[in-house]
Amino acid sequence: MTGKLYGVGIGPGDPELITIKAKRILGEADVIAVPKTAAEKTSQALDIAGDVVEKGKELLELLFPMSFDEEVLAKSWELAAAQIRDKLQKGLNVAFITLGDPTVYSTYMYIHKQLHREGYAAEIIPGIASFCASAARAGISLGENREAIAIIPSAYEFENLERVLKTFDNVVLMKVSKSLSKLEEILKTEQLLDKSVLVSKCGMEDERIEFDWHSLTEEKTSYFSTIIVKKNGVR
């Protein structure tokens, strides 16, 4: 019998935001697949989930370089799938830890689709999505009553933002650091600047929650920064 693959969401950063189910699956799995952006770096996912992974458990390091080159990315997915396939073929169950929630912009899904297509059993264990945790830390809702929510993962290149800001009561803009001044201009024009909040490194030690984020410079703002815009206000 081949093993089973689990894509385990471990939440946005606070180790306590791991679910009871994720903890159990990580305990039962034979192998923990650990994504890294570079061989010499530590794994951010393992830093968070470390306490719930027993010492001595087999770790399988997978390399996913930060790249926009589709060929580089496809090659890294293929290699990671091969590393996991090898374990599954030996009958070992593999738990792939992933930041936040696996269904929200995770690299895990490429591996999941590939191995599932090949006939391997694969299951997704949900985690706390970063935008839910960010809203919680800012003390606001993502949406109330009948309000719609838009989630824009790469704000720096999204083209229909003005239109989306007109249609949606709530807009989540992720990875905003590269486009703070452009976003400031757009939100000012739409009279939404004082109805927005920036959350960076949610749940980490150096977390920041900034209602006056327009005074920040792009250089000093983390890549992992999210702006939440709410027509009904954020305070």
Place this chain on the structure above:
Amino acid sequence: MTGKLYGVGIGPGDPELITIKAKRILGEADVIAVPKTAAEKTSQALDIAGDVVEKGKELLELLFPMSFDEEVLAKSWELAAAQIRDKLQKGLNVAFITLGDPTVYSTYMYIHKQLHREGYAAEIIPGIASFCASAARAGISLGENREAIAIIPSAYEFENLERVLKTFDNVVLMKVSKSLSKLEEILKTEQLLDKSVLVSKCGMEDERIEFDWHSLTEEKTSYFSTIIVKKNGVR
């Protein structure tokens, strides 16, 4: 000293999808605030979180009738806030359990805003959002790479759906049971019918995942049904 209020997300239904933090807060709280839709009914939230609430812990039942009447709703929030305020004034910490994630369409937020405005300490503990869990159960992502996501909570009355389907690669339609035939028509026109999946009662015993949901009747479909539309496909 007054007590502190916690809004605790307990996830979509599977008790194992409660976080370690939520479990701890429920253990430490003096009072568990339990939302109900009618006095004679059981609380769905307590059904889910029951196992992590110690026997003998003080329960505070709050009544939130299912209503579209704004006056009825406002009155129920006011009464619930008063019940909680009374406990906080006595120095008791109150944990308000709420389905899914507190920042995603929860009644808790109205109480949170009110009591926070009055100066009480209040903290939101995130939970697994139902749409994340639904995508996980269907084995699909909510969004990949640079794709945007739209979340429409009351599909039956949303007016800009065609436009949103053109702008967004991924659209989550909640509470679809009342408008299945209308949605079928719109998705057929947009050639997205075979790129959608319906998930109802996610994580419950009678959960359903239907790729051919257009054969379902509105009467036989749960109110808690969600359709996820993905331009890149759902299979």
